[in-house]
Amino acid sequence: METADMQLKPEEIQALEEKYLFATYKRSALYCSHGSGPYLYDLSGKRYLDFLAGISVNSLGYNHPRLVRVLVEQGQRLIHSSNLFYNPFQGLLAKRLTEISGMSKAFFTNSGTEAIEASLKIARAYGHAQSSKDKSLILALTNSFHGRTLGALSITSQEQYQAPFRPLIPDVEFVGEFTPAALEKAFSERVCALVIEPVQGEGGIVPLPADFVRAARELCDRFNALLIADEIQCGLGRTGKYFAFEHYGIQPDVITMAKSLAAGYPLGVMLGNARVADSFKPGDHGTTFGGGPLACRLALEVLDVIAQEGLIRKVDELGNYLIAGLKASATRHRLISEVRGKGLMIGVQIGSEAKDIVNRLLGKGIITNAAHDTVLRLLPPFVISKSNIDEFLNTLDGILTEMEATK
Numbered sequence: 001m002e003t004a005d006m007q008l009k010p011e012e013i014q015a016l017e018e019k020y021l022f023a024t025y026k027r028s029a030l031y032c033s034h035g036s037g038p039y040l041y042d043l044s045g046k047r048y049l050d051f052l053a054g055i056s057v058n059s060l061g062y063n064h065p066r067l068v069r070v071l072v073e074q075g076q077r078l079i080h081s082s083n084l085f086y087n088p089f090q091g092l093l094a095k096r097l098t099e100i101s102g103m104s105k106a107f108f109t110n111s112g113t114e115a116i117e118a119s120l121k122i123a124r125a126y127g128h129a130q131s132s133k134d135k136s137l138i139l140a141l142t143n144s145f146h147g148r149t150l151g152a153l154s155i156t157s158q159e160q161y162q163a164p165f166r167p168l169i170p171d172v173e174f175v176g177e178f179t180p181a182a183l184e185k186a187f188s189e190r191v192c193a194l195v196i197e198p199v200q201g202e203g204g205i206v207p208l209p210a211d212f213v214r215a216a217r218e219l220c221d222r223f224n225a226l227l228i229a230d231e232i233q234c235g236l237g238r239t240g241k242y243f244a245f246e247h248y249g250i251q252p253d254v255i256t257m258a259k260s261l262a263a264g265y266p267l268g269v270m271l272g273n274a275r276v277a278d279s280f281k282p283g284d285h286g287t288t289f290g291g292g293p294l295a296c297r298l299a300l301e302v303l304d305v306i307a308q309e310g311l312i313r314k315v316d317e318l319g320n321y322l323i324a325g326l327k328a329s330a331t332r333h334r335l336i337s338e339v340r341g342k343g344l345m346i347g348v349q350i351g352s353e354a355k356d357i358v359n360r361l362l363g364k365g366i367i368t369n370a371a372h373d374t375v376l377r378l379l380p381p382f383v384i385s386k387s388n389i390d391e392f393l394n395t396l397d398g399i400l401t402e403m404e405a406t407k
């Protein structure tokens with residue numbers, strides 16, 4: 001493969017970044033070249049089995065032929081046109097997304113964080129429209145992650161992310177305990193919205209308790225507040241249903257999505273139900289890139305592939321197989337204290353050794369990640385096979401045996 005990336009050696013790539021990039025990332029020593037299905041290849045041609053999918057983005061694997069075809073075809077036709085004019089795909093995609101989610105309206109963005117920003121703005125607009133009194137309090141949960149802009153960061157309860165950037169936006173409170181009683185205590189007429197991740201992602205793959213999510217719906221109704229479900233990491237089939245909130249038998253008022261929506265091309269969306277359908281008026285919000293023709297056409301193809309290849313059912317089956325394998329492994333290995341998750345969104349509670357395990361897996365050609373440095377986070381693409389899962393489980397087993405023998 002003759003590409004520009006072949007001209008630079010790993011040490012040259014690293015040196016360039018060290019000199020010219022803000023030091024926001026601590027990267028692992030994997031120099032990506034290309035991908036195919038569940039495999040990523042480095043510049044030397046070494047093959048890696050990907051159990052992270054670009055953090056829940058590449059759900060169809062690398063270089064899915066149908067996505068590549070659409071990318072080329074639409075790229076030759078029209079990449080960008082602006083939101084001053086119509087493109088044929090934005091409305092079609094909004095229709096499809098509202099149909100699968102039970103929502104009424106869509107606003108497209110370029111990222112998850114921007115979808116969250118849109119949801120915070122609509123929450124405040126909704127609150128102001130409901131009451132002349134001060135209905136602007138936003139509730140969020142501890143251990144949450146919603147993004148890094150000042151708004152999204154304000155509802156992200158991670159001290160190390162927030163501390164350097166205070167003051168953040170006012171009128172945000174965190175609920176520290178995931179029980180109906182704790183939630184009820186936090187509610188008042190001042191609350192305009194509660195934001196939840198039905199399955200917390202960066203927080204270490206934590207599915208919220210069912211009674212808590214049901215109480216969230218009930219309290220939002222009682223206090224006329226919006227229930228916002230952040231499905232950016234857990235949505236679009238990742239948990240074995242289109243949306244993670246479906247596991248709880250509730251409907252949110254607002255949904256945010258991004259990551260796998262266009263399976264690698266940047267696209268996010270905020271979806272809202274009839275309650276908020278009129279909350280944004282022309283000029284209230286906007287974006288230059290969001291909802292462009294290429295991104296939307298890719299997302300339409302993603303939705304077609306998911307439906308036509310029966311991927312949601314496949315995620316459920318493969319997820320059960322992987323979770324069963326990990327639970328069996330937990331009976332043999334004291335380093336694993338818990339296996340949690342739904343579908344192909346799985347957290348293995350390890351302890352301080354999680355990072356070490358991620359590095360050892362990488363050394364053996366398997367990509368994973370550690371959340372909070374204590375949880376082995378698994379987000380494989382939907383196109384993995386049972387034999388990929390067996391390979392992962394056997395490799396992990398070998399690593400844990402090795403580590404336990406030396407302790």
Ligand SMILES: Cc1ncc(COP(=O)(O)O)c(C=O)c1O
Nearest residue numbers: 111112113145146147201232233
């Ligand atoms: C649940 C959740 N919300 C929001 C975000 C932010 O999305 P993005 O990085 O696309 O801005 C993330 C990213 O990891 C996320 O996992």
